[in-house]
Amino acid sequence: MTVPANQSAPMSRREWLLSDRPQSRRQARLGRAYVTWRQFTANRLAVVGLLIIIALLFVAAFANVLATHSPIVGDLKNARLLPPGSEGYWLGTDDQGRDIYSRLVYGARLTLLVVVLVAAISAPIGLIVGTVSGYAGGWVDATLMRITDIFLAFPKLVLALAFVAALGPGIQNAIIAIAITSWPPYARIARAETLTVRRSDYISAVKLMGASPLRIVVRHVMPLCLSSLIVRVTLDMAGIILTAAGLGFLGLGAQPPLPEWGAMIASGRRFILDQWWVAAMPGFAILIVSLGFNLLGDGLRDALDPKESGQ
Known part of the structure; x- marks a missing residue:
């Protein structure tokens, strides 16, 4: 069946998203997001990283369902330092008879709490300092x-460590200390981006x-x-x-009996030769989650890079 010359064929959703002549801002934004998503999913390692982070979010959200034992209270008499797979563990x-799996599951909440709060504090500070510095000049x-360089x-x-020593140990003070030390690279990036667009025709208009x-x-x-x-x-x-x-690990972050992964490694270092799993399991969890964030970041960098997207 042929389409009359004066009647165009209906545009598919994919063609509508990839149109080089968008009819609205919404279409342009959705089209750009679709292209970015296609470039991101073309990187298989980036997708693996995204799946790891999604799994971390799932574990943190349903920790009370996934955990099989209490993360704080253990059976010191009958379940101390049992190897993996013993009696339902x-x-x-660990040395207090607490289930390591359940502590790792609940520890995912603390890990996400630290990551999200540090990013929410340090990124806006760096963005404000960098853009103001680059635009104002002088x-x-x-x-x-110079403050950033310090x-x-x-x-x-x-x-x-210096800030935590001044503020005192605890998860809240650790988050504040990490956020204070994390904003300078963001300020540098924001300043560099601002310097490139400060004298552009768009800003002049x-x-x-x-x-x-x-x-x-x-x-x-x-x-x-932002990208x-x-x-x-x-x-x-x-x-x-x-x-x-x-x-x-140094005892300046989350305090016992909170199931923080670094503190779990610290408590298990005494048994590293004979009961290796006490320190190895939280270390493996840190490795997997860190790898997931790195793979996700690499994928986002490639997908959001305008030079790559223009090819």
């Missing part, structure tokens, strides 16, 4: 970047329309920095997990 027990730029001069873990510097930075410059910032935050989440685990 899938991953064995002494404002010099002052903000934070970057110290290793992140060492600086976090907005100035001619009478927009204030605050409106230009908030409404027009910051959105252009690079999202990629960097995703890649840094593995480092955030390792820093939190390091603080927990």
Whole structure:
């Protein structure tokens, strides 16, 4: 059956999304999101990373259903240091008779809590500092970047240890300390992005329309920095997990009996030769989750890179 010359064939959903002449902003945004998703899913390792993070979210959301024992109370008399698979303990027990599997499941909540709160605190701070510094220039730029350089001069873990030592041990103080040490790289990225668009024709046109510097930075410059910032935050989440685990290992993060993975490794290092599973299981969990965030970040970087998307 042929279609009359004066009547065009109905456009499929895929053709509508990939149209080079979108009829609305909604169509343009959905088309761009569809292209980005196709580029992301073309990277199989990135999809693996996404599945790992989805699994982490699922485990954290349904920890009370997935856990088989209490993560805090153990059977010290009858279940101390049992190997994996013994008496219903899938991953064995620790020196307090607590089920390691259940502690790992509940520990996923603490891991997500640290990652989400640190990203929610540090990323906006870095975005604001970087865009203001890059757009204002002059002494404002010099002052903000020198402060940023001071934070970057110290290793992140060492600086976090100093802040936690000043604030006191605890999961809340650990989150604050990690967030304080995590924002400088985001400020650098936002400043670099701002410098590339500050003198563009697009920003000049907005100035001619009478927009204030605050409106230009908030409404027009910051959105252009978000894609690079999202990629960097995703890649840094593995480092955030390792820093939190390091603080927990040193006893400055989540305090016992909370099932924090770094603290679990610290309590199991005494039995590493004979009861290896006490420290190995939380270490393996940190490895898998960190790998998932790294793979996801690499995939987002390739999908959101305008040079790659233009090929």
